[in-house]
């Protein structure tokens with residue numbers, strides 16, 4: 001017999017692509033036709049995630065691209081516990097979902113059903129479907145942990161496990177001559193931490209290198225989200241998105257995330273070097289499954 005879920009809410013009259021539902025923001029998916037008509041504010045409203053890392057808060061944004069939830073948790077002065085959300089119609093958050101968590105702050109701990117996982121800066125924790133109780137804490141109030149969260153629907157349970165940056169098979173890409181010398185660290189992917197559909201890792205730009213993800217690409221098989229970190233407060237990141245023949249940009253600050261629809265490119269240029277967490281969900285777990293959009297084809 002079907003499990004009872006919470007009562008149906010009142011029918012909503014959706015007039016906007018995005019709205020706040022309790023403590024989670026919901027963003028519907030839009031296509032390339034609508035996107036190319038957007039002005040700066042509309043692009044920001046639909047794709048940018050500002051104020052993701054707020055002290056003593058868990059922030060969540062539910063994107064309808066592959067139903068990925070983007071989140072931030074900063075346990076500054078107290079332990080934070082992940083709640084459920086009515087929009088999931090689930091008994092608990094990971095009843096039918098999986099989650100990847102990467103710490104970009106001071107030493108922290110994620111406790112999952114009583115098991116403690118200590119996460120140094122740039123360590124990644126995978127939590128499988130069925131994990132019921134999740135909480136976030138910091139080792140020191142002086143340097144709180146800053147947890148970036150990505151969650152996607154899941155059909156099977158894979159083990160909860162940690163990967164450090166050193167375990168994440170670093171690959172050097174780009175060159176100083178093209179200002180895109182960088183190292184890619186893969187955590188959750190076919191040959192790393194196992195998952196149903198999450199693929200997650202991070203990229204660090206070398207000093208003097210500012211361009212990420214060039215040459216650009218798309219992958220209609222998977223949506224992607226980028227989360228920029230270690231960008232000084234007086235510097236900015238110019239993130240490019242859209243149909244490669246109709247590129248648009250948004251100006252981003254440190255610890256902000258941006259949603260990339262499956263049909264969109266995603267690449268950026270900083271006013272200095274920085275790091276970013278990338279994460280995807282969709283058809284496959286093959287990191288290299290990308291369709292190139294060479295620089296001369298971008299308009």
Ligand SMILES: O=C[C@H](O)[C@@H](O)CC(=O)C(=O)O
Pocket residue numbers: 173182184202203212213214224266278287290
């Ligand atoms: O689909 C893969 C992602 O867009 C990123 O992994 C690309 C990236 O980190 C880079 O080139 O710097």
Ligand SMILES: [Zn+2]
Pocket residue numbers: 217218219224266290
């Ligand atoms: Zn990509």
